[in-house]
Amino acid sequence: MESIIQIDQLTKRFPVGAGEFTALKDIRLEFQKGEFTGFVGPSGSGKTTLLNIIGSLDTPTEGEVTVLGQSIAHLTHKQSAKLRNQHLGFIFQTYNLFPVYTVYENVEFALLLQHMPAAERHKAVLDALEWVGLTDKIKSRPDQLSGGEGQRVAIARAMVKRPAIMLADEPTANLDSKNSHHILQTMVRLNQELKTTFLFATHDEKVMGYLRRIISLEDGRVVKDEALAPQGQAGA
Amino acid sequence: MIQFLFKGIIRDKNRSVLPVIVISIGVFLTVLFSAWFKGIFSDMINVNANFSTGHVKIMTRAYADNADQMPNDLALLGAGELIDSLNTAFPTLEWVERTNFGGLIDIADANGDTRAQGMAMGQAIDFLTPGTREPERMNIPASIVKGGLPTQAGEALISNDFAERFHVKIGDPVTLFGSTMNGGMAFANFTVAGTVRFGMRALDRGAILIDITDAQAALDMADAAGEILGFFKDGQYDAEQALQVKTAFNAKYEADTDEFAPLMLRLNDQKGLDEYLKMANYISGIMTFIFILAMSIVLWNTGLLGGLRRYNEFGIRLAMGEEKKHIYRSLIIESILIGTIGSVVGTLLGLVAAFYLQEYGINFGSAIQGGGMMMPEVFRADISPESFYIGFIPGLLSMVLGNALSGIGIYKRRTAVLFKELSV
Numbered sequence: 001m002e003s004i005i006q007i008d009q010l011t012k013r014f015p016v017g018a019g020e021f022t023a024l025k026d027i028r029l030e031f032q033k034g035e036f037t038g039f040v041g042p043s044g045s046g047k048t049t050l051l052n053i054i055g056s057l058d059t060p061t062e063g064e065v066t067v068l069g070q071s072i073a074h075l076t077h078k079q080s081a082k083l084r085n086q087h088l089g090f091i092f093q094t095y096n097l098f099p100v101y102t103v104y105e106n107v108e109f110a111l112l113l114q115h116m117p118a119a120e121r122h123k124a125v126l127d128a129l130e131w132v133g134l135t136d137k138i139k140s141r142p143d144q145l146s147g148g149e150g151q152r153v154a155i156a157r158a159m160v161k162r163p164a165i166m167l168a169d170e171p172t173a174n175l176d177s178k179n180s181h182h183i184l185q186t187m188v189r190l191n192q193e194l195k196t197t198f199l200f201a202t203h204d205e206k207v208m209g210y211l212r213r214i215i216s217l218e219d220g221r222v223v224k225d226e227a228l229a230p231q232g233q234a235g236a
Numbered sequence: 237m238i239q240f241l242f243k244g245i246i247r248d249k250n251r252s253v254l255p256v257i258v259i260s261i262g263v264f265l266t267v268l269f270s271a272w273f274k275g276i277f278s279d280m281i282n283v284n285a286n287f288s289t290g291h292v293k294i295m296t297r298a299y300a301d302n303a304d305q306m307p308n309d310l311a312l313l314g315a316g317e318l319i320d321s322l323n324t325a326f327p328t329l330e331w332v333e334r335t336n337f338g339g340l341i342d343i344a345d346a347n348g349d350t351r352a353q354g355m356a357m358g359q360a361i362d363f364l365t366p367g368t369r370e371p372e373r374m375n376i377p378a379s380i381v382k383g384g385l386p387t388q389a390g391e392a393l394i395s396n397d398f399a400e401r402f403h404v405k406i407g408d409p410v411t412l413f414g415s416t417m418n419g420g421m422a423f424a425n426f427t428v429a430g431t432v433r434f435g436m437r438a439l440d441r442g443a444i445l446i447d448i449t450d451a452q453a454a455l456d457m458a459d460a461a462g463e464i465l466g467f468f469k470d471g472q473y474d475a476e477q478a479l480q481v482k483t484a485f486n487a488k489y490e491a492d493t494d495e496f497a498p499l500m501l502r503l504n505d506q507k508g509l510d511e512y513l514k515m516a517n518y519i520s521g522i523m524t525f526i527f528i529l530a531m532s533i534v535l536w537n538t539g540l541l542g543g544l545r546r547y548n549e550f551g552i553r554l555a556m557g558e559e560k561k562h563i564y565r566s567l568i569i570e571s572i573l574i575g576t577i578g579s580v581v582g583t584l585l586g587l588v589a590a591f592y593l594q595e596y597g598i599n600f601g602s603a604i605q606g607g608g609m610m611m612p613e614v615f616r617a618d619i620s621p622e623s624f625y626i627g628f629i630p631g632l633l634s635m636v637l638g639n640a641l642s643g644i645g646i647y648k649r650r651t652a653v654l655f656k657e658l659s660v
Contacts, residue, residue, distance in 0.1 A: 057555065078559060085557025096552045100247040105240070112237050113558050157556075 001032040004164060004197060005054060010063035012049055012220075023049040025220045027063070031199070033164070036191050038200035038207060041217035047201035048169055050217070054199065055088055055167045056080035068164060085113050089158030089196075091168040095150040097142040097157070103129065104138040107157045114161060128160035129153075132186055148179030152186065159190055165197045166190070172204050184210045241566050245573065251542065256578045258538045259635060262531040263582025263627035264589070268617070270524045270626050271590035275597075275618035277516040281473060281503070286373045289506045290465025291329065291473050292481055294318070298495040299462065303506075306336040308417045308455060308462050312498060315461040322466065326481050330469055332370055333461035335360040335451045339414030339422075341394065341444060343402050352402040356394070356442040358412065360451030364389065373467065376432060376445070382406055383430025386447055392426035393445040399431040406430060412444060416456035424454035466500075472618075475513075478502040524626070531630040539571055539638020547645070564643045571639035572632065579631030586627060593617035 010027040013020045024046045031037060039047040052058040053065055056072050057080075065072040068087055075083065084090075097106050107128055111121045129135050132152035142150055151171060158166055168187070172180035188210055190196050200207055208214060216224035245252045285291055295303065299310040312318065315333050322331045337358040345351040361370040363386045371377055371385055381396040383406040392412075394404065404410065408428050416422045426446060434440050452458055466481070468474060485500040504510040550563050597616035 055555070081554070081557050081559045083557075084555065088557070090555045092552075096548070098244070098549065098552070100244050101240075105243070109240065110556055112240055113556060 001034075003030055004033050004068055005029075005031040006064070006066045007054075008064045010050075010053065010060050010065055012046070012053065012058070013061045023220050024053075027220075027222055029215065029222065029225070031197060033197055034191065034195045035213060036188065036198045036211055037213040037215065038202050038211040039215050039217055040203055040208060041223075042203065044219075045217040046220040047217055049220075051167050051169055051199060051201045054165070055090060056083050086161070087164045089161070089163035089166040091151070091154050091158050091166060091171045093170040093173045095142070095147075095154045095174075097150060097153055099142050102139050102141060103134060103145070103153050103156075106142070106153055107160050110157050110161045124160055125156075128156040131159065131190070132156045146179075147175050148182060151175060151179070151183050155183065155186060155190075159194070159196065162194060163196065165199065167199050169201045170204070171200065172202070172207055177206065180204070180206045237566075238569070241570065242573075245570055250545065251570070252574065255538055255542055255574045255635070256581065259535055259575060259578025259631045260582040260585065262535050263579050263631040264586040266524075266528055266531050266630055267583050267586025267623055267627045268589045268593070269527050271586070271617040271619050271623045272593060272615070273520045273523050274620055274623075275594065275616045277520050278473075278618045279615060281509070281513065281516065282471070283375075284509060285467070285473060285503050286375070289501075289503045289509065290332075290463075291468050291503055292466040292478050292485075292500050293503075293506065294322075294464040294466070294485070294498050294500050295462070296496045297499045300499050300501065306338060306462065308335065308337060308415075308457065308460075309419060310496070311335070311417055311457060311460045311462045312464060313460050313496070315464060316459050318498065319464060322464070322485075325484070326466065328469060328477075329466040329481065330369070331464055331466050332362055333360075333448050333463070334465055335448060335455070335457065335460075335462040337414055337451065337455060337462075339412050339444075341398070341442065342411040342413060343404055344409065344411065354398055354402065354442045356398070356412075356444045357439055358414070358444045358446065358451075360446050360448045363387075363391075363445075363447040364449065379432045379434070381431045381433055383428065386429045386445075389447060389450055390426055391429040391447075392450075393430050393432050394428055395440045395443040396431035396433050397440040398442045399428070404428055404431075410444075412446075412454060414455060417460060418456060420456065422455050424450070426450070473503055475502065475504055478504075528626070528630050532634040535630050535634040536638040536641075539575075539635045540642045542571075543567060543639045543642025544645075567639050567643045568636060571636045575632035575635035578635070579628045582631055583624065583627040587619065587623060590617040590619050590623060594619055 007027050007029040010024055011022065012024040013022050027050065039050055041047055049058065053060055053072060054067060056067065056075060059073050067083065070079070070083055072080070098109065101109070104125055107125045108121060111124055116124065126135065129138060132155055134149060134152055134156065137145065137149060142153070145153065166187070172183060175183060184207060187198055191198050200211065202208065211228070213225070213227050215222055294312065296310050296312055299307055302310065319331045319333070322329070337360070339356055339358055341354050341356045342350050343352045361374065362368045363371060376393070377385065380393070382399070386392060392410065394410065398404070406428055409425055410428055411423055411425050414422045426444070432445070434443060448461070452460065468477070479502060482500045482502050489497045489499070504513055553563055554560065594617045597614035599614045
């Protein structure tokens with residue numbers, strides 16, 4: 001297996017008033033290529049903070065986080081933007097699609113940032129939309145989509161650039177059960193066929209059913225790290 | 237990418253139509269009011285020019301030294317020949333004779349005995365030459381209270397207050413007593429053709445307006461005039477051009493040491509008008525500046541709100557790997573685009589409205605009590621070269637500054653903090 005993320009003695013503190021709040025404390029983790037892993041725990045346990053640091057949206061206060069061989073703490077803004085642009089995909093709870101652009105254009109935007117030639121870009125966008133089963137919606141605007149469709153567009157937008165790592169923060173929180181399973185199955189398929197590493201922040205039981213590794217966080221500390229056979233895939 | 241962003245601007249009315257409308261309105265008001273402020277001050281200058289100073293004025297040197305005393309004994313001789321040469325040398329100006337004088341107006345009773353007398357200021361202009369523009373230039377037709385303009389020799393206009401005080405009616409005879417240009421006693425009879433309101437207390441108490449030929453006859457000033465005034469034919473005073481005309485004219489008489497040699501002065505050179513012009517420009521500049529500042533704050537705020545409203549979008553773009561400086565640059569390009577479109581639309585609308593006001597003006601006649609020849613009732617705009625670009629200051633500059641300021645937030649905040657603020 002190929003190790004793509006290493007976290008060593010990570011501590012993250014935020015200033016609060018005159019003092020500080022410790023969001024993460026002495027985290028030590030390692031992730032291999034192709035993992036389908038979730039951070040679980042109650043609100044305030046540090047799931048999103050950890051995801052943000054891995055996604056180079058934030059930096060450690062102490063310790064070392066290395067993603068695809070790059071130390072997050074030492075990246076310049078330009079370097080971290082490049083890392084996100086080329087290797088990381090984000091999926092958000094609220095989809096966060098651009099409301100004035102069509103489904104096609106929302107997905108295309110990720111590739112525009114990579115300056116991909118138009119013909120290549122067109123093919124990649126259609127492929128991504130085919131992956132998530134939305135080729136019939138390419139001209140629709142986000143407000144014309146259902147919640148499940150919106151999240152599938154968000155997945156297509158994240159995966160169109162074929163990132164090595166997908167970071168999903170509560171991706172099913174706004175979806176009903178049927179759509180949640182549909183989305184998760186799409187992610188599993190991506191994980192298996194493209195070997196994309198998925199890291200989730202979640203407290204949704206449905207998501208946990210698909211995970212192959214669950215890392216439990218409590219008050220910023222890892223309290224359990226267990227590998228398991230996914231239930232949801234089998235059951236879905 | 238630019239095309240992609242442009243699509244977004246077009247489709248998002250909050251990013252395009254709304255700011256363009258706000259900017260257009262702001263720029264429209266800026267252009268219109270700056271032109272109008274300028275027009276009001278220009279009107280005041282024009283009143284002075286039309287009534288007294290001309291755009292340029294020729295007098296003898298001796299007359300110029302004592303101009304306040306209206307010394308007709310120092311008047312220009314050979315005025316007709318001088319005007320002919322001026323028309324040839326400076327065809328962009330219209331040249332007219334004027335003579336100012338003082339005197340006594342005597343009103344007789346039915347028996348021809350003196351019923352009343354009053355001091356009067358007098359001015360002689362060209363009333364009778366066909367096509368003369370002098371009455372309109374001095375706003376006389378609009379200032380007539382009773383009667384009409386003199387249509388033949390021997391007719392006069394007198395101030396309405398004077399006429400009412402001495403119960404003078406239209407058609408009554410009055411006698412002007414004064415002095416000839418040689419110092420002798422002059423008297424001449426006139427028929428009152430009309431009464432006028434000057435809008436200036438001293439003149440309304442007693443003044444008489446007669447034709448220049450009548451004045452020349454009455455004051456023994458054959459082919460003489462106290463002053464020759466020059467007016468640019470487009471009606472607009474141009475200080476630079478006036479200076480060129482003045483310099484060229486005076487150069488011809490530079491070697492002449494005669495105190496009766498003609499001397500040309502610009503409007504600026506007379507009656508402290510240079511100071512007044514500077515003051516008018518200064519005040520007009522301050523008013524325009526205050527207006528631009530107010531509009532700038534409004535439009536700045538529009539830019540600021542536009543930028544802040546899009547923090548969510550910026551957060552997503554950052555997460556997708558777009559660089560901060562790229563986002564910042566696209567924000568500025570958008571604001572330049574929106575600011576330019578709004579400024580162009582606003583400037584065009586402002587110029588159309590200003591042009592209308594320049595041509596027709598707004599008549600405040602009912603609001604201005606005692607308005608008359610010296611106080612214009614119609615206030616007009618004045619479109620100048622600055623009208624074409626002044627709207628771009630609030631329209632473009634403020635919009636870009638507003639966006640630039642809101643965009644600085646992208647730089648100031650660390651990515652994760654911004655991300656958290658966005659609730660992404």
